[in-house]
Amino acid sequence: MKSLEELRAIREKMQGQVGLRDEDDNVTRVVVGMATCGIAAGARPVLNAFVEGVAEKGIGDKVMVTQTGCIGMCKYEPIVEIMEPGKDKVTYVKMTAEKAKEVIDRHLIRGQVVSDYTIS
């Protein structure tokens, strides 16, 4: 069985080096719809892809991945909204884990909206 001891070691290592995330208004928010419609359409792998991708690329200090309920466009789920400070909200529809990786690379890192996947 994996024990909690390992977590203690992580805690020791992290101590003091956990940089506080930027003030909330400087953070880009990635919001994944996780109501029944989203989950049934496959939101969990999309959410996981964003969480893992953001960690992997080391942009966790600038990007926050969160969830929301149903926003009323169930047939376009999984829906992901990206809110960058000072910019208009971008809504991606019918997302998959693959598309999520692309959105991380192109939108979150390079700042280019992937318009193939947005709703217009």
Added chain:
Amino acid sequence: MMTEISLNVLDVAQNSVKANASLVEVSVIADTNANKLTIKIDDNGCGMTEEQVSQVCDPFFTTRTTRKVGLGVPFFKEAAENTDGSFEIKSKVGEGTQVTAIFTLDHIDRMPLGDMSSTMHSLITLNKNIDFVYTYTVNDRSFKLDTRELREILGDVPFDVPEVSAYIMDFLRSNKAEVDEDLIF
């Protein structure tokens, strides 16, 4: 329709989140002798009135305003009852809600349990203000994850720090594999 039981758990547990629960207990109990798979979700959220409890299994009842149907609980109920199982929801205003779904383990219509570890990982890392107690039991083997214990060790280090998040996933996955011992649910 959900494709895995674990997705139903993720969905129904969102109701506990919305009910402002501070503690949510999720149990998965597989008993091969009794041929049963029991899923329990207990919370200490705001609870529901008797009237709401009687309506909650009706797909055309929802408290939300963005759409007119509420399928989370009906899906879960249907999934359990399709396997000759049972479904029960108990609630008291101000005390919390308990949802229990019992599946017949070897029933042809039982959907796979699916990726419970991902479900718990999502719930734990996305709801920072809620504590979760997750127990996973197969016959006489079992493991437990109590986020209150994690918090005690971590202090001010949050669950969504990549190292911690990865540890939680690893803890869930490897302990589940050990408890499962090659049995697949």
